Amino acid sequence: MKRSGIWISLAATLFVFSVMVSCFDNDDDPRHVPTPYDLPEIEGFPGNLNIPEDNPLTEEGVKLGRYLFHDGRLSGRLHPDSLMSCATCHIQEKGFEAGIDHPKFKGEQPVGIPNEQYPHGKPTPHFMLPTVNLIYNHNGYLWNGRVHESNEQLGSTDYGVPPLPEFHGKSIESFVWMAIVAPHEINGSLDKTVETISNIPLYPPMFEAAWGSPEVTLERISKAIAQYTRTIISYRSKYHKWTRGEAELSPAEKRGYDLFFSETADCFHCHGGTLLTTHQFYNNAKDSVFDGMGDRYSVTGKVWDMGAFRAPSLVNCEITAPYMHDGRFKTLEEVVDFYSEGLIDSDYIHPLMKAAGQGGVHLNAEQKKDLIAFLKTFTDYELLNDPAFSKPADLGTFTGD
Ligand code: HEC
Ligand code: HEC
Known part of the structure; x- marks a missing residue:
């Protein structure tokens, strides 16, 4: 083949390849390059970080995650008395836990347990873990480590079949849908959450900044919140x-x-x-x-x-x-x-x-x-x-x- 022929076939191959990429990945704009997020460099802390390959930390993603983590409309509800987000329980001033004196959402009092711990008014069967320094944990989240990348258990009787199996019980990303649907947590519906967030004018531009297009999806919500959560690092005690x-x-x-x-x-x-x-x-x-x-x-x-x-x-x-x-x-x-x-x-x-x-x-x-x-x-x-x-x-x- 002549030299020019090689270039033509190479260009054709690249064209086919880029069409394939855009077919498989029609959500994220491949030309969009968000700003990498710089974690603090901390003497004596492990360098081996738990960041999934498909969700690197970016300035825009972390910022969006911080908004969503704190926005009670993540519940998909709008009535001021019904709002709930991650920060309802993972409260910054309380070390990203709920503390015992939670002032809101006083509902029915579970027998023998102070109601204040359960902002929704329904007892969560679990006691709090803080969302701090999670980026260093490779051994599994929750008290028993069940949420781990090796987890093969899809779906659960408590929460139904996961909408995004790749996130189920494997990573911080998977806490987002679980927290939204769990009756003892946000007690919401995933469709409502996506719809409500899409309709808040603040958000579509932030999704665009993070992913190159304004679409609000559960996957992007989960990834953004997980990114923010990974940046909560305690090293200044x-x-x-x-x-x-x-x-x-x-x-x-x-x-x-x-x-x-x-x-x-x-x-x-x-x-x-x-x-x-x-x-x-x-x-x-x-x-x-x-x-x-x-x-x-x-x-x-x-x-x-x-x-x-x-x-x-x-x-x-x-x-x-x-x-x-x-x-x-x-x-x-x-x-x-x-x-x-x-x-x-x-x-x-x-x-x-x-x-x-x-x-x-x-x-x-x-x-x-x-x-x-x-x-x-x-x-x-x-x-x-x-x-x-x-x-x-x-x-x-x-x-x-
Ligand atoms: C109603 C209170 C409540 C809400 C709302 C809530 N959480 Fe939690 N979270 C908990 C409790 C309780 C635990 C400990 C659960 C257990 O061990 O089963 C926990 C554990 C976690 C953990 C595991 C930490 C570790 O070290 O293993 C992560 C991550 C987490 N939550 C993230 C989130 C995110 C993200 C949201 C919002 C989408 C959220 N949570 C909303 C109560 C809540
Ligand atoms: C053999 C391992 C082991 C040793 C040794 C140990 N701990 Fe623990 N510690 C644990 C485990 C496991 C838990 C969680 C147990 C549970 O939740 O039921 C825990 C929980 C705790 C907690 C509660 C943390 C929370 O957020 O609820 C505190 C505080 C604590 N330990 C302090 C200490 C102190 C102080 C010592 C030394 C006097 C000590 N531990 C020795 C394994 C250990």
Whole structure:
């Protein structure tokens, strides 16, 4: 073939290829190039980030996600008393948890449980986890790690068949539709959400900025909210600053540090490192009988996972009561008393709960105070007050905030 012939066939191939691309991908404009989002570079934090290949972080996507995360009209409803979004429960000032004193959506009071935790008025069967530092977790979301890229379970009796199977139970993206339809969360309908968001003049231009066309789809809503959620990173607590030589610990906090990171209180095996968690699952000796419901066993079917839950990161733990997957402890004092003398021995305890045979690590009153003083250095006031993560002012105020 002559030289020009090669160019013609190459051009033809490229043409066919680009037609194919535009056929398969008619939502996103391939010519549209959004601005890559720069995450802060943090000394000592892992570089291996959990970002799906098909949803890289972009300035425009993160911004849109921040709006949607905070917009009560994500519920698909417009009545001011019915609005609900992610931020109804994942509240910035409360460490992206609900806290116990939630002032809105007082409905029927579930027996034995303070109603304030359930903004919709219907009891969620689960206790809160914060949407903080999720970008570092590769081991699965939720208390039992069920939401993981390896998950093959499609659909669920609670929520019906997922609209976007690729997102189901695999990633942060999948929390969006689940939160919208779950009766104990937003209790909405996906079609209504897409319709309502499309009709708010603010949004189509933001979708265009993020994806090159103004169409509002559930996929784009999910991706944008997931992008924003991945940028919520806690690294400016007193403790984190101290590890970088940017702050001082008081003598009591320093004594608490020595307890936490030694065999004396023995917290570091499961809550150590810069992230204050290993992201692993442990049975931490709270009970003697287990029913395998909702725990790690319910995901893996492995007998050693009976009664095991993910050790949560302790970032902001000062303000994220109640504690444990079932909220059984109301204060850090109760948590520390439990590890000190409340451990219950059983067949399934994780080997790292070394003091279980003796009922606990047995700290004296002074040591308990020091340990709690240290736990409080994990509170990241800069994140809790950072305007970059707050509700955008132009969204106005809703009852559902
Ligand atoms: C009614 C309150 C409520 C609303 C609204 C809500 N969540 Fe949650 N969220 C929870 C609770 C409770 C948990 C812990 C659930 C569990 O373990 O089963 C949770 C857990 C999560 C987690 C897992 C965190 C982890 O470390 O594993 C993510 C991610 C999340 N929510 C994202 C969202 C997003 C995104 C939205 C909005 C689309 C949202 N949530 C709306 C209550 C809520
Ligand atoms: C063997 C691993 C292990 C050790 C050691 C351990 N923990 Fe935990 N921790 C866990 C697990 C697992 C959970 C969650 C259990 C659950 O939800 O039922 C947890 C939960 C917590 C919580 C509640 C967090 C929340 O958001 O609800 C706090 C606070 C805590 N641990 C502090 C400590 C302290 C302080 C020590 C040392 C005295 C310690 N832990 C030792 C595994 C461990």
